[in-house]
């Protein structure tokens with residue numbers, strides 16, 4: 094198993110979409126992210142970890158919704174601390190929260206357009222950007238349907254459309270495949286690969302198979318810290334038939350977590 098070493102701190106931060114050192118983030122009073130080191134560049138990164146590992150809390154901090162409680166965080170070359178102006182980061186960020194609020198009477202087009210406006214996109218380019226985002230998630234036929242009439246899977250896709258409408262350089266997707274049927278999940282994997290060619294995409298999911306199929310890199314967290322980082326192929330090579338899971342990737346995931354915990358979680 095590849096050990097996680099301390100991140101290099103001497104290189105320029107601008108090549109990195111995400112650079113965290115000893116990051117701490119609170120969820121309520123609890124430090125749900127507690128001493129996390131992570132460096133990510135262009136590509137599709139799958140964020141895995143057991144329930145309560147801190148994935149959603151980490152995503153919220155990377156989306157600048159939660160402020161770090163300690164450590165250092167740099168997004169797209171911009172330090173994120175109490176003093177920084179976060180608008181330049183937010184303009185180039187896309188975020189699908191685990192649970193997102195929406196106005197039920199908005200149509201898909203209105204909702205995605207409204208989010209584009211919030212991201213301060215130039216007004217003249219918004220209609221075309223909305224159409225492109227809606228097309229990319231396969232919702233063109235529902236573009237003028239009200240959100241309250243959509244199925245759970247369609248709503249999720251509307252959520253993905255708002256996240257990608259501004260062609261984000263950093264895209265954060267928290268459980269994007271919840272509610273998608275098998276065919277839509279395959280389409281979504283294609284979209285992910287496409288998005289990851291020139292952006293940094295971080296996808297939190299419990300579906301290890303989605304990660305194995307669509308990600309260039311796997312980030313495994315437990316108890317608010319980075320446990321392991323590597324390619325899906327190397328992840329799959331970690332397990333054997335003695336480990337829990339239906340596929341090599343799932344067994345690799347189980348093997349890494351088991352070993353990490355056997356070593357005392359550090």
Ligand SMILES: Nc1ncnc2c1ncn2[C@@H]1O[C@H](COP(=O)(O)OP(=O)(O)OP(=O)(O)O)[C@@H](O)[C@H]1O
Pocket residue numbers: 120121122123124125142143144145146147148149150151
């Ligand atoms: N508002 C809160 N107040 C107190 N503790 C919280 C709060 N939100 C989350 N937690 C705790 O923080 C830890 C991390 O939660 P988080 O939702 O980030 O984990 P997760 O990896 O996304 O979990 P899951 O896979 O179940 O979605 C958990 O122990 C959770 O109980």
